[in-house]
Amino acid sequence: MAVSPFTAGIRCRCPNCGEGRVFAGFLRFKERCEACGADFRIADAGDGPAFFVMFAALIFIVPSAMFFEFALRPPGWVHILIWPPITLAFSMFFLRPVKALLFALQWRHKAGEARLQEEPQE
Ligand SMILES: [Zn+2]
Numbered sequence: 001m002a003v004s005p006f007t008a009g010i011r012c013r014c015p016n017c018g019e020g021r022v023f024a025g026f027l028r029f030k031e032r033c034e035a036c037g038a039d040f041r042i043a044d045a046g047d048g049p050a051f052f053v054m055f056a057a058l059i060f061i062v063p064s065a066m067f068f069e070f071a072l073r074p075p076g077w078v079h080i081l082i083w084p085p086i087t088l089a090f091s092m093f094f095l096r097p098v099k100a101l102l103f104a105l106q107w108r109h110k111a112g113e114a115r116l117q118e119e120p121q122e
Pocket of ligand 1: 016019035037
């Protein structure tokens with residue numbers, strides 16, 4: 001039974017078996033799945049996770065800050081105190097599942113570096 005890349009990604013689990021954890025550290029992938037032995041060394045999400053998380057932060061946090069400003073008119077230092085920690089927490093919370101999700105999608109669709117042609121078969 002195929003594992004949904006969305007389920008595996010959000011749970012930060014192996015895109016092959018859905019059981020083993022994909023992360024060895026906060027954002028560093030393990031070399032292999034502890035459950036099925038799948039090779040995670042091909043994982044290359046690049047800047048994708050950071051881009052999507054920053055974009056989501058822009059969509060949710062900037063309007064919240066603007067609403068806060070126009071509704072309550074707080075002094076500027078209140079914004080400096082409130083929004084950086086919220087932005088940091090938002091990013092830290094979503095970066096792992098988004099990175100695992102992009103890896104699971106890469107796994108599912110067998111995405112890799114482009115090649116001009118296949119190696120000749122002997
Ligand atoms: Zn696995």
